[in-house]
Amino acid sequence: MADEEWHSDDAVEYPINGVLDLHVFPPSEVHDLVPEYLRACREKGILTVRIIHGKGTGTLRRIVHSVLESLPWVNRYHLGGHGCGSWGATIAYLDPPDINP
Template sequence: MNDDGAMEYPIDGVLDLHVFPPSDVHDLVPEYLRACREKGILTVRIIHGKGTGTLRRIVHSRLESLPWVRSYHLAGHGSGTWGATIAYLEPAGTGGNTD
């Protein structure tokens, strides 16, 4: 955690949602993807787990709402299969709204 109590999370292209409360996911996904774009990371693996599919649906809904997400798909074998989603981002400054 940093000084203001917020958890610090590495911006490395892998977002594991297991460490966050489900209520944070809606805002967390675009924030993390924004930070990845700023660092030039344009392929991101989002681990939402297999479970009931609720987190997967939230993640996919958020990805669909972001104009700078080029595409996404469920991960293949070795990358989490249907427990993770791979998102492909437009470089910062392209792909519509940069927010």
């Protein structure tokens, strides 16, 4: 096992449960990862999704919000409130799959 290396292009299975924690992904993957994850949530009927981007410098938050703005099936979004990650997370509300495919 010690000789095996993990590569960022190796597939990693991530649970589709309505919470996406970006801390475990390289920032370079966020642009592709967020829409892919949200599509999977819609397919499972999960229409409220919490995206944890962290508080840090705000770079990931800005990327996430930019991606959300570009998706026609994201109805709205806002920063998480008390108990939902505060400004370190964004809550996105998705249209059902039969609306804005």
